Amino acid sequence: MRAAVLHEIGQGELEVLDDVEAVGFGPGKVRLRIRATGLCHSDVSAMSGVLPQPAPFIPGHEGAGEVVDVGDGVSGLSAGDRVLVCWLPACGACPSCRRGQSHLCLAGFLNAGTPNFRRPGGDVFGFAGTGTFTEEVVVGAGCAVPIPDDVPFEIAALIGCGVTTGLGAAINTAQVEAGSSVAVIGCGGVGISTIQGARVQGAAQIIAVDPVASRREAALRFGATEAVAPDALTDAKQRITGGEGFDYVFEVVGKSATTRTAYEQTRRGGTLCVVGAGAMDDNFQANMFELFFDEKRILPSLYGGGDVLRSYERAIALWRAGRIDLESMITHRVRLDGVNDALDQMRTGQSLRTCIEL
Numbered sequence: 001m002r003a004a005v006l007h008e009i010g011q012g013e014l015e016v017l018d019d020v021e022a023v024g025f026g027p028g029k030v031r032l033r034i035r036a037t038g039l040c041h042s043d044v045s046a047m048s049g050v051l052p053q054p055a056p057f058i059p060g061h062e063g064a065g066e067v068v069d070v071g072d073g074v075s076g077l078s079a080g081d082r083v084l085v086c087w088l089p090a091c092g093a094c095p096s097c098r099r100g101q102s103h104l105c106l107a108g109f110l111n112a113g114t115p116n117f118r119r120p121g122g123d124v125f126g127f128a129g130t131g132t133f134t135e136e137v138v139v140g141a142g143c144a145v146p147i148p149d150d151v152p153f154e155i156a157a158l159i160g161c162g163v164t165t166g167l168g169a170a171i172n173t174a175q176v177e178a179g180s181s182v183a184v185i186g187c188g189g190v191g192i193s194t195i196q197g198a199r200v201q202g203a204a205q206i207i208a209v210d211p212v213a214s215r216r217e218a219a220l221r222f223g224a225t226e227a228v229a230p231d232a233l234t235d236a237k238q239r240i241t242g243g244e245g246f247d248y249v250f251e252v253v254g255k256s257a258t259t260r261t262a263y264e265q266t267r268r269g270g271t272l273c274v275v276g277a278g279a280m281d282d283n284f285q286a287n288m289f290e291l292f293f294d295e296k297r298i299l300p301s302l303y304g305g306g307d308v309l310r311s312y313e314r315a316i317a318l319w320r321a322g323r324i325d326l327e328s329m330i331t332h333r334v335r336l337d338g339v340n341d342a343l344d345q346m347r348t349g350q351s352l353r354t355c356i357e358l
Contacts, residue, residue: 003117003134004339005124007056009049013340014059014133021118024138027072032083032144036153037132038062038330039342039354040161041188042277045254046127050279057125058117060356061087063132064156067144074141082147084156084312087128088303089142103303111140132157133339135358145309151316154333154355155326158189161303162353163326164311165275166193166252167318168304170201172311174248174273178202181241183233184224185262186252187215188346189329189353190275192222194250196324199223203248205240209233212349222325230261237265245270254278260285263296271297330355 001022004014025031043059045051063085070077077083088109090102097105108129115123116138117131124131131137147156166189170176182203184194187210198206199222208219208227216227228236237245245267251259254276263286266272304311318324332354334342342354 001135002336003058003131004336005056005058005119006047009047009053009055011047013343016337016339017119019119020058020124020134022116022134022136022138023118024114024116025069025071028074028141029071029138030074030077030141030144031068031136031138032065032085033068033136034063034065034132034134034358036064036157036358037356038157038160038162038189039339039346039356041190041346042161043127044343044346045277050254051277052280053127054113054125057127058131058134059127060132060134061085061128061130062157062161063130064147064153064160068136070141077141077144077146081144082149082153082156083144084147084160085130085132085139086143086145086160086308087130088308089140090308091142100307102307103305108143133336133356145312148316150320154330154357155319157355158326158329158353159312159315162189163193163315163324163329164304164308165301166190166195166304167197167200167315167324168306168311169194169250169273169275169301170197171314173299173301173305174250174271176201176203176248179204180247181205181207183207183209183236183246183249183262183265184219184252185209185230185233185250185258186276187219187227188252188349191250191252192219192329192352194252194275195219195223198248200318200323207233207236207240207246210349215349215352218352221328233261233265241267244268247271248273250275252276256282256284263298266296268294268296271299274298274300329353333357
């Protein structure tokens with residue numbers, strides 16, 4: 001089958017090959033035919049080495065498609081079912097799952113170390129244990145979440161990662177209060193979803209911050225009340241909050257420098273929510289006095305910070321009700337052969353989300 005493969009970490013382009021085989025099918029597993037997948041910045045970060053990932057590997061973790069076959073012991077799924085790909089399935093039995101923090105379950109990460117593809121030259125990994133830049137993939141049954149018939153594959157793919165992450169950061173993790181002031185630093189697909197989550201929660205002011213003009217313009221369409229370049233953020237803080245700082249600031253870039261900026265823009269007693277996925281050697285610094293004196297809450301948010309299955313259901317309900325706009329987030333559509341052009345568009349900030357149709 002066809003798939004886009006990165007041969008070595010640090011390479012800038014993927015090679016689309018037709019000699020890839022999905023392996024590992026058996027008890028507890030399902031084989032999926034991918035119909036649509038989103039290009040997430042985490043895929044780019046894994047390619048560059050910012051996020052740890054063995055190579056060679058097939059990127060992609062934000063996908064949706066149909067069940068082709070189910071292995072022994074799998075219940076609740078049948079061939080032909082429409083599903084989205086959950087890259088972080090919960091085992092239901094570990095301490096994190098038992099205490100109600102299933103998004104912190106490590107089962108999915110542990111499975112990511114096992115190759116689930118093969119080429120004539122050897123094994124190939126799937127990013128985050130999935131790898132959706134391909135026509136078919138074999139995953140654990142918990143990674144295949146049924147979706148209603150009225151949800152298009154491209155919408156389901158977005159819900160599989162970016163939308164759930166951004167909405168959840170505002171709703172689950174930060175629990176934005178109605179009437180509050182919010183700043184969102186980084187307005188790609190996840191940042192736009194964070195803006196929509198803050199709007200759903202009733203925030204009065206939502207300031208979008210991004211160096212790319214087209215992303216700032218998009219943020220206004222998705223619910224931001226104002227959009228500024230990074231060098232204008234301090235002036236916006238002075239003007240909107242009287243210099244006190246915002247009630248909530250979301251860092252959706254994944255860098256210590258922007259996290260430090262976010263901390264400084266947060267009011268005393270306010271909330272800094274770290275959403276961006278950064279590198280292990282990029283350290284955020286704060287001094288012990290300011291931590292004590294300012295009493296700012298620093299809340300990391302992994303995959304939306306809540307039960308992902310409930311978060312999927314909520315995103316679908318909000319989309320059906322017209323409370324969030326998911327269709328407009330897809331600014332580019334390409335076939336698999338156009339994946340490298342899509343990567344260039346993401347790196348230069350020209351796209352919110354690219355949908356790869358397979």
